[in-house]
Amino acid sequence: MTKKPSRIYVEMTVLEDIDLEKPLEVLIEELNCFKNTWNEYRNLYIDNEGCINYPNYVLRGERLENDIEYNKRMKLLQKEKEKKRLLKEKREKEDRKEYERLKKRFEKGN
Numbered sequence: 001m002t003k004k005p006s007r008i009y010v011e012m013t014v015l016e017d018i019d020l021e022k023p024l025e026v027l028i029e030e031l032n033c034f035k036n037t038w039n040e041y042r043n044l045y046i047d048n049e050g051c052i053n054y055p056n057y058v059l060r061g062e063r064l065e066n067d068i069e070y071n072k073r074m075k076l077l078q079k080e081k082e083k084k085r086l087l088k089e090k091r092e093k094e095d096r097k098e099y100e101r102l103k104k105r106f107e108k109g110n
Contacts, residue, residue, distance in 0.1 A: 007064050014041055015059035
């Protein structure tokens with residue numbers, strides 16, 4: 001029996017267009033207004049998704065993946081496992097053919 005993979009944390013944008021030109025007190029108060037929506041997030045940080053001349057500051061964080069994301073990831077993992085299994089079978093079949101060919105060749109030579 002195989003153990004099901006656990007859920008992973010997914011990085012997400014929590015809040016967009018943060019204006020860092022405002023005074024720090026105002027910025028902290030604005031961020032505190034949204035604090036109750038961040039309960040499911042961890043490792044929150046402010047990131048620049050723009051460029052140096054046109055910054056676009058956003059609040060990013062990590063949250064546990066939801067059921068849809070988890071199921072999608074499990075399907076992809078299953079496809080990858082199946083692909084590896086088929087590739088291994090194909091390689092073994094080709095190796096066996098090569099072995100039989102060489103075996104016949106060297107048995108004829110003796």
